[in-house]
Amino acid sequence: MYTLENVSKTYAQSKRTVTALKDVSLTIPSGQLVAIQGPTGGGKSTLLQMLGALDRPSAGRVSLGDAELSHLPDSKLGTIRAEQIGFVFQGFNLIPTLTAQENVETALEPLGVAGDERRRRALEALASVGLADRAGHVPGELSGGQQQRVAIARALVKEPEVLLADEPTGNLDEGTRDEIMDLLEGLWRDRGLTLVIVTHDSAVAKRAERRLHLKNGTVTEKS
């Protein structure tokens, strides 16, 4: 379960200070599917980075379960990301020189999983997203939808508690978007994940249990 208490985040940009989050307090129970919407520059990605232990708030507290993410050292945050949090990005963020299977294996590297076990689990993860036959292909040989499936397999291969998706369908056409959302929704149901999706797309947001709106750094619940 995520707990955010009076979280603010400011950035120094040139000579001015930009406030990305303003005094955000929020609780996300485990296993919930949450969609975050809002205009560009409203603070959606910043909030996702706080939830993903990629950044620390300028003020306030962010907790994931018992872990207080606001004050942990970088190495500990890295361990939490490696063990508990999976990421899916709008641009897929696959390593272009590695095959689909090797890309999935990168998520198991920081966990110290041995080679054979790593390969087996990577192939299983690819099979779970319907890409078992594309394991040996590099990203450049895959379509956008297939690349996002590889990215989802990479996020899920370590069996995380949380999956954070930043515009996961932003670069995909409608048909592929629906396929990816079906996949994410199915995985969420099957695995009991906490799934947080940042999206501009209302069709995607409508599939969430809970919808948040973020504007000018302030969160409001959306019915």
Added chain:
Amino acid sequence: MFFTYLRRELAGRRRQTTIVAIGMALAIALVMIVNAVSTGVKNAQASVLESVYGIGTDLTVSQDPAPPGEGELGPGPGRFEFGADEGTSNGDSTEISQSRLTAGFGSTTFDASALDTVTDVDGVAAASAALALTNTTFSGELPPFVQGGAGPGEGQPPADVEQPPTGGFDGAGGSAFDVDSFTVLGIDPAGAAVGPLSAVELSDGRGLEASDDGTAVAVLDASYATSAELAVGDTIDVGGTPFEVVGTVTSTSADAATAANVYIPLGLAQELSGLEGQVSDISVQATSADVIDQVESDLEAALPDATVSTQSDLAASVSGSLATASSLISNLGLWLSVAVLAAAFLIAILFTIQGVTRRTREFGTLKAIGWSNRRITGQVAGESLVQGLIGGAAGLVLGLVGIWIVNLMSPTLGGSAGQTLPDVLAGGPAGPGGAGPGGGGPFGAMVPDAAGTAEVTLNAPITVSVIAIAIGLAVLGGLLAGAIGGWRAARLRPAEALRSVA
């Protein structure tokens, strides 16, 4: 994962890998060639020096010549004086001949007790003294002369009688003179372990032995013996005393002459030259290379008037094209190597930094999924290291080919140690034909041939150190680029790295 990722990255960035490898290869090959040629030049210098000083000589002790005072002549054979009854007359002419054994031109002698002083210094393993001399022979043919009477030689001929001159070398009252000289080195016949004769090979007969002390026996430089048509068993006149030739020697250094034309026992050399108790230089062997500097300073303190030279001082005295090559290698070669190496390292570093910048999203993603800074730094450093090693391997091959070409060309370098070491060589050993001290003497300019010069074929050796340098530089270049690139990658904060491309 490490090696898979590394292999895929290098294969995926062939252009960058190739450019970095080529730069490293050129730099490493150049350093290898310069190092090998430098070693070859040093060996050539040592070869020239060994021919003069002998193997194992770490230091020499000599004394700078004092400039002649006003009105004084410099050292030399002095004036040849012939008495009225000297020479051999055959009726038409009188043949005269006189040999003098004197300190070599430009040479200064000092008391032989300095040898005991040197031997007493801590760190001296062995020492031997030598006396460098020049034997000058004045010979000629004169017309007969009559004392106190009418004749062409002296007195007033009758005014009314015209008598054309007769006799002499041309039958018309003329005279002819020859001046011949060769270098002589008086050495301790029992002390060949260090000194000029330690770097010679016996060509014929035998060398000087302890029992030869005080005996008129001589060992000749083989080249000089050939030119002077002398062989073992013949007699050579040294300072007016006949010496039996008991052996001939050649230098162990290819093509190099030995230190002198004639070697005789030190005691006789001192006696015949009138320099009893005098020597001109002392060859010193230190107990180890580590103590040479200490021995040098101790010797300078013990013998304040003496000049103490180490091998490096002596190496600096080698002149000729060998010196030019040495200078070229140590100046242009060294700096060119440093410049090319710096450029190669810079290229490797810049490409690595550029690669890290280009892969910001990649590293940001890896950090997001939990890769540690150390793991990412290791990956970047590993990639750079392998690039460096590829360059090193190519450089090693290129360098070996370059060294092979140098050895195939086998350039010949000329070197001379004698020109700047008059104390030791008295102007340098004579070349074939009995040419005397280079630079002249009391009889004017002698034949300015290759006095003291050795022609040495340059051989660039492939040593373990040359190969170690290649591998070491490849590793160093790779690690340097990798460390800087890795440091850049480690500094990336995942949120910023992801935001920068969002």
